[in-house]
Amino acid sequence: MSAAAYDALVVGAGIVGAACADEFVRRGMRVAVIDRDGIGSGATAAGMGHIVVMDDSEAQFALTHYSQQLWQQLRNDLPDDVEYEPCGTIWVAADEEEMIEVRRKRDYYDKRGVSTEVLGPQDLQRLEPNLRPRLAGGLLVPEDAVLYPPCAARFLLERAQQGGAELRLGCSVAHIGEGQVRLSNNSVISAEVIVNATGANAPDLTPGLEIKKRKGHLVITDRYPGFVRHQLVELGYLKSAHSVRSDSVAFNVQRRRTGQVLIGSSRQYGAEHTDVDAAVLSRMLQRAQEYMPALGAMSALRTWTGFRAATPDKLPLIGPWPGDKSVFVASGHEGLGVTTSLATARILADQITGAKSEIPIEPYLPSRVAARTNSC
Numbered sequence: 001m002s003a004a005a006y007d008a009l010v011v012g013a014g015i016v017g018a019a020c021a022d023e024f025v026r027r028g029m030r031v032a033v034i035d036r037d038g039i040g041s042g043a044t045a046a047g048m049g050h051i052v053v054m055d056d057s058e059a060q061f062a063l064t065h066y067s068q069q070l071w072q073q074l075r076n077d078l079p080d081d082v083e084y085e086p087c088g089t090i091w092v093a094a095d096e097e098e099m100i101e102v103r104r105k106r107d108y109y110d111k112r113g114v115s116t117e118v119l120g121p122q123d124l125q126r127l128e129p130n131l132r133p134r135l136a137g138g139l140l141v142p143e144d145a146v147l148y149p150p151c152a153a154r155f156l157l158e159r160a161q162q163g164g165a166e167l168r169l170g171c172s173v174a175h176i177g178e179g180q181v182r183l184s185n186n187s188v189i190s191a192e193v194i195v196n197a198t199g200a201n202a203p204d205l206t207p208g209l210e211i212k213k214r215k216g217h218l219v220i221t222d223r224y225p226g227f228v229r230h231q232l233v234e235l236g237y238l239k240s241a242h243s244v245r246s247d248s249v250a251f252n253v254q255r256r257r258t259g260q261v262l263i264g265s266s267r268q269y270g271a272e273h274t275d276v277d278a279a280v281l282s283r284m285l286q287r288a289q290e291y292m293p294a295l296g297a298m299s300a301l302r303t304w305t306g307f308r309a310a311t312p313d314k315l316p317l318i319g320p321w322p323g324d325k326s327v328f329v330a331s332g333h334e335g336l337g338v339t340t341s342l343a344t345a346r347i348l349a350d351q352i353t354g355a356k357s358e359i360p361i362e363p364y365l366p367s368r369v370a371a372r373t374n375s376c
């Protein structure tokens, strides 16, 4: 039995910290979770909750696909307020050039066992009548889903608490290292393992982590049941999400169970304030209306912003932090942290307990960033 107060202390009660706590408890560990605010109050409260398989790289595919399957396994346990909807994604192709990308994506997914359906213009119009006419088609990925992230985080944390985890909210952490967490009131808690799951703020506690804040805007409308039936994303989204420099907007629209329409999304570096940027918002809504003209007549209820935790190679950081064997990182999930939270928790718990993981863990190890930091 270790002398430390906990086997694992998770800093951050967002979706990633919540998933880690839940998984650690399942593995029989003594766990505490600390957050300076409330449950799911960071990016988790700001995000879209699209559970999506992505193919930017083999490593991104492996993590998103593994995690999508874990969400599917969990779906019957999720309470109603998590609003898990297996609505699928349609990647919308505006022209023939984007249809080439549709077929490339279809081939990639087919080879890896993800079912898809290529849609022609009529199929697209039938499935989503409020899209503008004369789009070229799209790719339906039926196993993608959407959910409401703050309630998913709360569900995972409550389950962890039922298994014995302790939750301390309203406690700001000032320092982590050498088996200790120091709170800003100077009290100290010991743990065998400390997990930095503080999202875009992770470098504050682990200097040297290459994570930048990438701001995003979202708008939610009044209730318009049936207006949109899937998560709709323009194929150009991939270009904007992958750009590591410029600001961008893309058509990305989600149906909510309430009948509301969630409209995204934008990406900005170097904007550290939470204010809504009128110019970015107007570009984003303009883009959405180009794809769904009737959106222009809808009433918007709320607009907000949030920060994605972006890494230079677009992969999250999951694993031990070199130089301090008590510190582990689970951050840098950019726009996929809701999707990949469950898989993150699994592979982090595997590393801590010495278990073999379902997918190769090397692409996500923080040592790749530490190596770059040390060589500068």
Ligand SMILES: Cc1cc2nc3c(=O)[nH]c(=O)nc-3n(C[C@H](O)[C@H](O)[C@H](O)COP(=O)(O)OP(=O)(O)OC[C@H]3O[C@@H](n4cnc5c(N)ncnc54)[C@H](O)[C@@H]3O)c2cc1C
Residues within 6 Å of the ligand: 011, 012, 013, 014, 015, 016, 017, 018, 034, 035, 036, 037, 038, 039, 040, 041, 042, 043, 044, 045, 046, 047, 048, 049, 050, 051, 052, 149, 171, 172, 173, 174, 197, 198, 199, 200, 201, 204, 205, 215, 216, 217, 218, 264, 265, 305, 306, 307, 308, 309, 330, 331, 332, 333, 334, 335, 336, 337, 338, 339, 340
């Ligand atoms: C506009 C937008 C749209 C998105 N859409 C999607 C999507 O459709 N699908 C998807 O998968 N992902 C999406 N994401 C990304 C997703 O929301 C994030 O990757 C995910 O929520 C990150 O969760 P997290 O737990 O790592 O971080 P967070 O949710 O940010 O949680 C970090 C927690 O750490 C706490 N904290 C920070 N510093 C300290 C400290 N010093 N002491 C104590 N506590 C601290 C904070 O209070 C916070 O609660 C989107 C993000 C944005 C901004």
